[in-house]
Amino acid sequence: MPPVIDQSTVRELATLIGPVEDLPGPRYAGLARRIRDLLTAGTLPAGRRLPAERELSAELDVSRVTVASAYRVLREEGFASTRHGSGTVTELPSAGSRWLPPSSRPGVLDLAHAAPEAAPRLLDAYQRALAGLPAQLSGHGYAPGGLPGLRAAIAERFTTRGLPTEPDQVVVTAGVGDATAVVLETLLQPGDRVLVEHPTYPGVLGMVAAAGGRCTPVPVDAADADAIVGAADLVARQSSPRLAFVMPDFSNPTGSRLSAAGRRRLAATLWQHGMLAVVDEVAAELHLDDGPLPPFGASLPDAATVTVGGLSKAVWGGLRVGWLRTEETLAAQLEETLGRRQLSVGLLDQLTATILLGELDEVLEERRAQLRERRDGLRAAIADRLPDWDAPSPAGGLSVWCRLPPGISSAALTAAAAPLGLTLAEGRAFGTGHAFDDRLRLPFTRPVGELRRAVDVLAQAQDRLRSGVADGQPARASTVV
Structure with missing residues (x-):
């Protein structure tokens, strides 16, 4: 994994750019591409001031026109902007996928x-849930936040895995993506930065953009998964993200998995920087070679994380039941946001999910x-x-x-x-x-x-x-x- 720039000094940037004679021509375009690659890899953080044209041209031993032209290309492509009093500042284009x-x-x-x-087992679970549906028909059919039995089953699952949880800390959603979108919609303000793994699940890039946020990438290396801890620390100090979206178990798409020590260190690092960690556990229990590891938030206060999960990968994508788990006050706030989006997840799906959680092992x-x-x-x-x-x-x-x-x-x-x-x-x-x-x-x-x-x-x-x-x-x- 390449190092993340600790300070945006001209010498550090020049070292990462490397010999200018090795850049593809024309030289200004090669220079722009090299800076762009450093930015998209997370080595050069977004929101950092690039060196003045004169300083970088002197360090690289190229003309000032070459650097000015490279900066112009970066601005045209959306990888930089000119800010009053800050010069040329790195940016990342809005997610378009x-x-x-x-x-x-x-x-x-x-x-x-x-x-x-x-x-x-899905069809049998639906048939059993259908048999239990008449008991619900005398009511209004809505279950804001989730049926009590389902919330209790989800809380019990968390507790069994090492994260003690009460039903009031759980909110049932229409899938994992719905849970993530509720968190972003509730907590992000326009312009807020979100630390994301790079690469990451495409859906979250679009959800951050839809909520008005901006993604700050941190490189992920499946061969050295725990290296993300140091990289996240540097990016957090440089860009001050409000939230972090992480997949500690079998990150999509790399398959990277943090060690037990690595997830404790990353959780503590994000908490120390004042970031709320949104932890995607959609694949957490799909371990194929090794056994389970402690949940990401097990070593932190409940307010440090919002854990999202669901049954789409273990059971079926057509069973639209997911959940989020956090401390009770924030859970109530997120439930309120969910209530404005939709009154309830379908009761038959919730009854089916309750049965399947009892047989999830x-x-x-x-x-x-x-x-x-x-x-x-x-x-x-x-x-x-x-x-x-x-x-x-x-x-x-x-x-x-x-x-x-x-x-x-x-x-x-x-x-x-x-x-x-x-x-x-x-x-x-x-x-x-x-x-x-x-x-x-x-x-x-x-x-x-x-x-x-x-x-x-x-x-x-x-x-x-x-x-x-x-x-x-x-x-x-x-x-x-």
């Missing part, structure tokens, strides 16, 4: 979304075995058909974060695969700016036979790109299909 629903077109294999099919055991087989099958297919790809094995979660071979663009590969019946999420969707075009997320949420066919298509698409048969035009960075 749209997370579209999975494809339902016949014959199309959708690997743009990490969404497994329904767990085998068995549901998870079945899901883990399924995902483990599919992960190994996908990686075996990649090793056979795409041997020049780097496809590390995640210890859990739902996807492999592949590094593409030199010369292969994720955007171009996504575009080339679409006419062949395979939809993908290009790497740029998971980052800010233009990062991760050398990466591709491949979910292992489909049967092994389908995954093998998908890899065959990828091999065909890659061959077309290399031979020039495909037009190689990248898909629009603003669209994920």
Whole structure:
């Protein structure tokens, strides 16, 4: 992982830029691209003043016109702005990715979304919930904040996992994304910064932008997951984010997982900087190799975190039940926001979720075995058909974060695969700016036979790109299909 700049001094920036003779020409464009790459990787924080044109030109031994032209390109691309009294300041363009629903077109294999099919126990749970529905029919049918039995079941699950919780600390939502959106809508003010992992789940980038916030990326390295602690500390001191969105267990898309010590250190670091941590646990219990680890907020006061979770990955995306968990006063505030958005999550879904939470250990055991087989099958297919790809094995979660071979663009590969019946999420969707075009997320949420066919298509698409048969035009960075 590259170091995050501690101070925006001209010498530090020049060192990270490297020899100017190695920059692609024209030199001003190469310089702009290098600064942009440092910014989108999180090495150069957003909101930092760039050195004066004269200072940087002297340090790099280039003309002042070269630096001025590079700064102009950065401003035009949305990676810098000129502020009165502050000079040229780094910025990140507003998140533009749209997370579209999975494809339902016949014959199309959708690997743009990490969404497994329904767990085998789901139908029986719905039938049992339907049998219990008459007891609810004499009432008005609304359950603001969630049915008492469901809130109690969620609280018990947290307590069993090591985070003592009372039902009043839980609010039931229509999925994990709904829970996250409620938190952002309630707590963000226009212009507030949100620390996000980089790369991260595309949906949160759009939700932060919709709430008027601005993302401040912190680099994530699956090979050294705990390194995010030091990087987050530096970025927090430089940019003063109001919130932090973190996925400590099997982060999407990298599969990165903080150690027990790492999550304690990161939780304490965010708390010391006055940041509320929004902790996404959607994949927390999908550990495939190692066992469970303590919840992120177990070592902190309840007011330090809002934990969001749900049943979409363990059970089924069509069961629209999620939740958030925090201290009681904030939970009540978030419930009030939810009440303005929707009066209640559907009662039949809530009754079904209550039943499934009582059997969740068995549901998870079945899901883990399924995902483990599919992960190994996908990686075996990649090793056979795409041997020049780097496809590390995640210890859990739902996807492999592949590094593409030199010369292969994720955007171009996504575009080339679409006419062949395979939809993908290009790497740029998971980052800010233009990062991760050398990466591709491949979910292992489909049967092994389908995954093998998908890899065959990828091999065909890659061959077309290399031979020039495909037009190689990248898909629009603003669209994920």
